[in-house]
Amino acid sequence: MFTIDIRPDKLSEELLDYSRKLGQGMENLMNAGNIDTGVTPRDAVYREDKLVLYRYQTPAGVTPKPVPLLIVYALVNRPYMTDIQENRSTIKGLLATGQDVYLIDWGYPDQADRALTLDDYINGYIDRCVEHIREAHGIGQINILGICQGGAFSLCYSSLHPDKVKNLVTMVTPVDFKTPDNLLSAWVQNVDIDLAVDTMGNIPGELLNWTFLSLKPFSLTGQKYVNMVDVLGDPEQVKNFLRMEKWIFDSPDQAGETFRQFIKDFYQRNGFIEGGVEIGGQEVALKNVTCPILNIYALQDHLVPPDASRALKGRTGSKDYTELAFPGGHIGIYVSGKAQKEVTPAIGNWLNERS
Amino acid sequence: MTDAGKFPNDWLEIQRKYWESWTDLSRKATGAAAPTANPWEAGLDHWWQAVSPAAPELARDFMAKIMDQGKAFFALADGYTKNLGAMPGAGLGTGAGDGWAALSRTLEDMQKAFTGGLQGGDEASRRLMAFWELPYDNWQRLVSSMSLVPGDALRNMPHKHLNQALSAPGLGYTREEQAQYQDLMRRGIEYQQALQEYLQFFSGLGTKAVGRMRDFMEAQEKPVESARALYDSWVGCCEQVYAEEVKTAEYARISGRLINAQMAVKQRMAIMVDEALGAMNMPTRSELRTLQDRLQETRREYKSLRHEVEALKRQLGNGGPRPALVRTTATPPAPTPAAAKKAPAARKVTPKPAPSK
Numbered sequence: 001m002f003t004i005d006i007r008p009d010k011l012s013e014e015l016l017d018y019s020r021k022l023g024q025g026m027e028n029l030m031n032a033g034n035i036d037t038g039v040t041p042r043d044a045v046y047r048e049d050k051l052v053l054y055r056y057q058t059p060a061g062v063t064p065k066p067v068p069l070l071i072v073y074a075l076v077n078r079p080y081m082t083d084i085q086e087n088r089s090t091i092k093g094l095l096a097t098g099q100d101v102y103l104i105d106w107g108y109p110d111q112a113d114r115a116l117t118l119d120d121y122i123n124g125y126i127d128r129c130v131e132h133i134r135e136a137h138g139i140g141q142i143n144i145l146g147i148c149q150g151g152a153f154s155l156c157y158s159s160l161h162p163d164k165v166k167n168l169v170t171m172v173t174p175v176d177f178k179t180p181d182n183l184l185s186a187w188v189q190n191v192d193i194d195l196a197v198d199t200m201g202n203i204p205g206e207l208l209n210w211t212f213l214s215l216k217p218f219s220l221t222g223q224k225y226v227n228m229v230d231v232l233g234d235p236e237q238v239k240n241f242l243r244m245e246k247w248i249f250d251s252p253d254q255a256g257e258t259f260r261q262f263i264k265d266f267y268q269r270n271g272f273i274e275g276g277v278e279i280g281g282q283e284v285a286l287k288n289v290t291c292p293i294l295n296i297y298a299l300q301d302h303l304v305p306p307d308a309s310r311a312l313k314g315r316t317g318s319k320d321y322t323e324l325a326f327p328g329g330h331i332g333i334y335v336s337g338k339a340q341k342e343v344t345p346a347i348g349n350w351l352n353e354r355s
Numbered sequence: 356m357t358d359a360g361k362f363p364n365d366w367l368e369i370q371r372k373y374w375e376s377w378t379d380l381s382r383k384a385t386g387a388a389a390p391t392a393n394p395w396e397a398g399l400d401h402w403w404q405a406v407s408p409a410a411p412e413l414a415r416d417f418m419a420k421i422m423d424q425g426k427a428f429f430a431l432a433d434g435y436t437k438n439l440g441a442m443p444g445a446g447l448g449t450g451a452g453d454g455w456a457a458l459s460r461t462l463e464d465m466q467k468a469f470t471g472g473l474q475g476g477d478e479a480s481r482r483l484m485a486f487w488e489l490p491y492d493n494w495q496r497l498v499s500s501m502s503l504v505p506g507d508a509l510r511n512m513p514h515k516h517l518n519q520a521l522s523a524p525g526l527g528y529t530r531e532e533q534a535q536y537q538d539l540m541r542r543g544i545e546y547q548q549a550l551q552e553y554l555q556f557f558s559g560l561g562t563k564a565v566g567r568m569r570d571f572m573e574a575q576e577k578p579v580e581s582a583r584a585l586y587d588s589w590v591g592c593c594e595q596v597y598a599e600e601v602k603t604a605e606y607a608r609i610s611g612r613l614i615n616a617q618m619a620v621k622q623r624m625a626i627m628v629d630e631a632l633g634a635m636n637m638p639t640r641s642e643l644r645t646l647q648d649r650l651q652e653t654r655r656e657y658k659s660l661r662h663e664v665e666a667l668k669r670q671l672g673n674g675g676p677r678p679a680l681v682r683t684t685a686t687p688p689a690p691t692p693a694a695a696k697k698a699p700a701a702r703k704v705t706p707k708p709a710p711s712k
Binding site for chain 1: 427428496582587594597601602622648650652
């Protein structure tokens with residue numbers, strides 16, 4: 001039998017302490033200033049429409065490996081998650097292992113980009129970035145690291161252009177979009193995507209935010225802010241929190257036609273598993289992906305459940321398939337201290353053994 | 356510190372006095388209930404109104420969220436302490452049994468509030484009910500962000516007998532226009548009904564969460580020693596119940612219906628706006644989209660053809676100058692000889708026609 005032992009004087013002190021932290025934390029919030037994101041020096045090496053291809057500068061004392069690595073991020077949210085702060089940067093970790101890192105920043109699509117299709121993104125933008133890197137390095141194949149939806153794009157790309165991909169790393173990437181624990185997938189089955197895209201043109205980032213927050217509304221829009229009071233006294237922690245807060249709500253709109261095709265082909269028709277996806281007139285088939293694959297997923301991922309990612313095993317044409325399970329969530333796999341120690345070095349080592 | 360520094364101190368002083376007097380009352384075992392108002396929340400509001408204009412926008416938004424959720428935390432503590440204060444012999448040692456009884460009463464109040472049986476509208480319970488409106492609140496914010504009208508504009512729209520009236524066909528010269536307005540109203544009613552169904556879904560969950568909290572607390576072996584632990588347990592129970600229910604096919608249907616109904620309203624409104632723009636001889640969104648589709652198709656073809664030309668040049672051994680590394684337009688680069696050996700022949704990208712609208 002449990003007991004509640006909240007004495008009035010203790011309770012009074014607790015609430016007073018909460019109020020004190022809240023009041024004092026205000027100063028730190030007011031002094032927080034601009035929230036900077038992206039810490040590693042980089043150069044823009046290719047631009048097209050709103051896309052920018054960045055190349056990160058190799059730190060002093062590190063000799064870059066000959067095969068460069070292209071990071072393909074999702075269209076959802078912004079790629080600075082991979083380089084969010086000095087001590088929590090996937091990119092920094094990859095550079096330290098000798099990777100020559102490139103990253104595609106998709107920018108913020110507007111109505112002028114509404115008609116972009118998956119073909120434009122995958123056979124167009126991604127392929128031209130790959131071409132640029134191949135040319136710059138004078139090599140035939142590069143390494144690709146796809147993140148979340150960017151992982152799905154990378155699988156499509158590797159299926160359509162297998163000759164250009166030396167090694168593929170997929171991180172928290174959905175493959176089977178209809179696992180029983182995939183809430184996003186369950187919810188979207190009854191949404192009339194054609195009506196939404198025809199009506200809105202582009203899909204507003206706010207709609208995606210609402211969907212993601214609806215996965216855990218009380219924790220993500222309630223409890224998080226109550227708990228935040230505990231770190232308000234530390235200016236550095238306040239900045240870190242605000243940085244994450246900015247990232248969460250920094251949601252670009254989605255180019256309408258791409259959204260239509262992605263949701264219908266993958267979330268509603270489960271295209272990787274069931275087949276039938278066609279991009280640019282060619283069929284996307286996982287069996288065409290023959291390069292070595294490192295598939296990384298997060299065990300507590302509520303956006304892309306582990307089973308959704310693990311479904312890749314045995315479905316590709318690769319003879320060199322490796323899995324890495326990370327004990328954390330969809331975001332923690334990039335920003336947690338544990339990820340910096342375990343995930344990033346593992347990617348670097350795996351690539352170095354194969355490049 | 357800034358001028359704002361004075362306000363936290365004033366506010367803390369008010370709250371400190373309140374809790375001292377409350378504690379004192381409890382200790383004297385007068386049996387009197389704690390003050391009915393919640394000065395924590397009032398003080399919080401007062402202070403925030405004074406300091407928020409001076410805060411930077413990001414900090415202001417962020418702090419407002421902390422304040423909102425802090426109120427839910429305070430509400431739970433307030434409800435609990437009031438019930439604890441009302442216990443016979445309140446304050447005399449405040450035994451564990453009293454704690455459980457106070458929590459039980461708080462949970463009962465919440466249950467009554469959820470089922471509409473609480474007379475007088477207890478503030479703490481209302482605040483906790485509002486906690487269950489978070490999903491709706493998030494939806495409302497979303498709808499507001501996508502529209503010129505408030506997100507809850509259609510929440511209470513009367514529709515009795517409207518369906519019957521709307522089924523009457525329009526007549527005469529303005530028949531088509533009437534039909535459009537009728538259609539807009541029908542879509543508005545469908546949205547309202549979808550929204551009511553969505554809200555109804557959550558009202559049932561509030562009651563379940565109270566039950567879950569009771570079960571959860573009874574199963575605990577360690578004593579609960581802080582209001583925060585109580586609050587965290589409450590959030591955990593809400594999240595558990597929510598997760599169980601939203602994974603059902605029923606919820607998928609309800610949320611899908613809500614989104615579709617909202618889109619249907621917006622679609623009809625967009626068509627009517629387009630017609631008004633056309634009447635003023637201004638470009639419409641529909642026309643712009645047609646142009647966007649055609650332009651994108653042309654760009655696709657241009658890039659594909661350019662790619663083929665580059666490949667042909669390479670095949671003929673007549674490669675043009677290398678493009679610059681930083682480009683402002685899409686120009687497929689010519690691969691190096693080494694890359695060219697490994698690269699496949701240029702693949703033809705067949706432009707896919709845009710889906711019909």
